[in-house]
Amino acid sequence: MNWEQLLSLKRFGDTNKRLRKEQDETRLGFEVDYDRVIFSSEFRSLQDKTQVVPLSKTDFVHTRLTHSLEVSVVGRSLGRQVGRLILEKHPHLQNIHGYQINDFGAIVAAAALAHDIGNPPFGHSGEKAIGAYFSEGKGVKFKSELTPKQYQDLCDFEGNANGFKILTESREGRKGGLRLSYATLGAFMKYPKASLPKKPTSHIADKKYGFFQSEEETFIEVAEELGLKIRDAKNKAFARHPLAYLVEAADDICYTIIDFEDGINLGLIEEDYALEYLIKLVKDTINTDKYAALKTTEDRVSYLRALAIGTLINEAVSIFMNNEDKILSGDFDTGLLDVSRYKAQIKDIIDISIKNVYQSTEVVDKEIAGYKVLEGLLSVFVNTASNVFNNTLSSYDSLVLKMLPETVKLSNTSLYDNLMAICLYISKLSDSNAMLLYHKIRGNTI
Structure with a gap:
């Protein structure tokens, strides 16, 4: 796979190629994607959809909307940091084609904003x-x-595939759905395969599925335009768009840290016990004097949360760049944070959330x-x-x-x-x- 194709600005119904160097910098195509998602009725409904605690009326507990906004912010940071390093490594993308650092951030931010748009109540x-x-x-x-595939679509109803349907399905007066750029749709598709065969390999792209049979034709068009590597021609399974790894990492970072934070604020996880685990994650960057001066649980948790997110963003960027060749060849078969040096600390935090919050x-x-x-x-x-x-x-x-x-x-x-x-x-x-x-x-x- 190559970045020139992967960063395609094409939208549904386009007859002419959209060139990055001809884009209006005040209304960039990838930024339009973000706007179209955030103004959609489907996105607005996330304000009253469960993140972890269903139907919670507590004002500091996350809904799908606040979670999506936070994932988008983290995704933007991931995209920009990776974009800077990609353009340094492949200067022709900027010098010849006109791509900028913020393009990567805008793509990941828009895809991350939409990542839960297909989740049901x-x-x-x-x-x-x-x-x-x-x-x-x-x-x-x-x-x-x-x-069999149609029936499996229903038996394993998948929010990711439903999200792709919402973003792309034509209806009267709205041809092509939200008409997002294919680069953003590619970054959105964490599992570029159909519902069957189910988990044919241990590759991260086979963990779930990303499109219903009703959207197969649209999915194939997007995948081919982006030049996604074919992993299984018979069953129409493709390699991930590289930026999908960053969308996934942004989601992983947020639900690991912020669901944990919700558990503390709800009193489901004891503060002293919880903060000890967060400190283990940020022990290399914490300012102990500043931390000691904080007087409230909320301030202490907020400080550690910010440090933890920053730590994991830097870690994800490093892993991505160290594995860029494998990612572009479709051979990187795990999530970025699954091979992190902080894997043990992340697992400890998630295990506590599962026991004390999710259950x-x-x-x-x-x-x-x-x-x-x-x-x-x-x-x-x-x-x-x-x-x-x-x-x-x-x-x-x-x-x-x-x-x-x-x-x-x-x-x-x-x-x-x-x-x-x-x-x-x-x-x-x-x-x-x-x-x-x-x-x-x-x-x-x-």
């Missing part, structure tokens, strides 16, 4: 709830009516509620979508159809498309709107 339990409906619930009946009573109780809400919504809307396909609409189905927004298109031509349309609709709901809709269809007054 109630955190990762929402993904599992949708998948369970089709793999072990009422949706099992559709297995014989779909191709806390509050989180588990509300994830169970989320499961029931999504199961209830799917039971009603999926049944109606199936009846539309089979031309067997009941009077109740006709009422259900009136609840759906005009953007949800159901027909009698494709059962798979109908089911995906319902999953997309439900996935876009905020936690509160999902609860409200659930109560409505159950006939409850709020």
Whole structure:
């Protein structure tokens, strides 16, 4: 793979090549990507979607929106630092093609901003709830009516693939979705493969999947334009875009440190115990006098958090540049922080978060509620979508159809498309709107 292709400014529907040296520096294409994501309705709904603690009303606990903004900031720093080193190593990118350091930061920032845009309500339990409906619930009946890959799309409903659908799916008045640059879409795709085969290798790009069957054609177009290396031609699996490693690292850094911080602020992790682990991570950069002068838990945690994020950013950049050749050849098979010298400290912090935060009573109780809400919504809307396909609409189905927004298109031509349309609709709901809709269809007054 080569950087000239990987930094493509092309967008859906372009007939002429977009050259970097001809870009308006006051309205750069990669920065337009960021704007389009942040002004999208799908991004705005993240303000009321679970990050770790579902339906939390505590003002200092992160939602998907605040998490995404923070990942984007970290991603921008990662991109700019890598961009500076890449341009020093490959000066023709700047001298001939006109690429600048901030281009790399803008691409990673936009992709990082969008990285959770496809996540359904109630955190990762929402993904599992949708998948369970089709793999072990009422949706099992559709297995014989779909191709194996179509059925797997539903059984392993994946927020990353759903995000790619949201960013690229055409609908009336919005051809090509948000029409992001292909460079940003490439950086967004952490798992450039279909849902099957499932985890065919231990390569990081095979950990999950990145596109539904409904977006296969779009995915192939983006991958080919970017010159992504083909890893499995038969199953249409590609190597990652190099900048996807930075998007992943930004996410890893934020959820490692900031979910831990949320646990401290919620009182789920003891302060003294927690700060000891953070200090282990930043022992080489901490100013002990400054730290000793801090009087509140919030100030101490904030100081250590900032140092920890800075430490891990520098570490990720170093690992990326030391492995650039392997990354460009598609042979770097792990996440950047998975080979970090701080791997042990990161693992300790994550293990504590899993035990004290992710598996806390509050989180588990509300994830169970989320499961029931999504199961209830799917039971009603999926049944109606199936009846539309089979031309067997009941009077109740006709009422259900009136609840759906005009953007949800159901027909009698494709059962798979109908089911995906319902999953997309439900996935876009905020936690509160999902609860409200659930109560409505159950006939409850709020």
